[in-house]
Amino acid sequence: xxxxxLLEFHPVLLALFxxxxxxxxxxxxxxxxxxxxxxxxxxLNLMLGFAAxxxxxxxxxxxxxxxxxxxxxxxxxGVMIGFATRMVLxxxxx
Numbered sequence: 029x030x031x032x033x034l035l036e037f038h039p040v041l042l043a044l045f046x047x048x049x050x051x052x053x054x055x056x057x058x059x060x061x062x063x064x065x066x067x068x069x070x071x072l073n074l075m076l077g078f079a080a081x082x083x084x085x086x087x088x089x090x091x092x093x094x095x096x097x098x099x100x101x102x103x104x105x106g107v108m109i110g111f112a113t114r115m116v117l118x119x120x121x122x
Contacts, residue, residue, distance in 0.1 A: 087114045 034042065088111060 084114065087111070 037045075
């Protein structure tokens with residue numbers, strides 16, 4: 029997939045497009061609430077599990093980007109402690 033045509037746009041305009049796309053997808057997902065009066069417990073568990081997985085991934089990549097920016101032993105320890113804490117909290121709440 030060739031995305032070089034995006035280089036022709038101004039970066040602020042690209043940020044606006046990305047923001048609007050994120051808003052639209054979030055609005056579409058949250059609009060599903062209005063279509064259901066009741067929800068099956070299995071579907072609810074599936075959605076909560078997916079949301080938890082997304083949050084774990086976000087935490088992991090956020091900590092990883094922090095570690096890449098700071099190449100010291102102290103930051104490596106911080107990343108390991110932060111990720112382990114996040115995993116313990118998620119597993120403990122499951």
